[in-house]
Amino acid sequence: ETGVTQTPRHLVMGMTNKKSLKCEQHLGHNAMYWYKQSAKKPLELMFVYSLEERVENNSVPSRFSPECPNSSHLFLHLHTLQPEDSALYLCASSSGVVRTDTQYFGPGTRLTVL
């Protein structure tokens, strides 16, 4: 595998379910990100991890819980979501957290909350 991978690619869940999104990067990077992409809206940064420490929590509701066990893996745990949380969730990684570091994205998980 190369680049940034995300699983599952599609997820349908009810409002009372608990599920997790997984992201893995094979680029040797030290920083990982979660973004939310809703229809008609710009990409929204949710969380940033640098060397497995969270450096950004962009006012995201607590029903989204990130986890970064090591610099190659990033999870987004979901529970009691709302229909408005339906979106494409994109993971990205970069070598560091400075503006010169290009972020490389995975293919995303298309989430539908019923």
Place this chain on the structure above:
Amino acid sequence: AQKVTQAQTEISVVEKEDVTLDCVYETRDTTYYLFWYKQPPSGELVFLIRRNSFDEQNEISGRYSWNFQKSTSSFNFTITASQVVDSAVYFCALSEGGGGSNYKLTFGKGTLLTVNP
């Protein structure tokens, strides 16, 4: 505050036509970086180019070219002799400089390009 404007929501062209995607940005930083990403229907954002604010030279990569003009705060992207595979949403983004949030990318809303055969 940073802002990126992609005024063209959708563009439709016929194959082999040239097409330019506009990007206008606002920032108070003197040092910043601009990016273009391509998002095909599969969903993945594909990195195309990064440009720093001190380098105003235009860049060409195959059929792609970028025109960075600091005087007008624009970073436009031109595809020459477009192909059906160029159909995608294209995002322009600006990185925030200084302070502790160097990694933040401000994205435009994207331009949907459709290239018809």
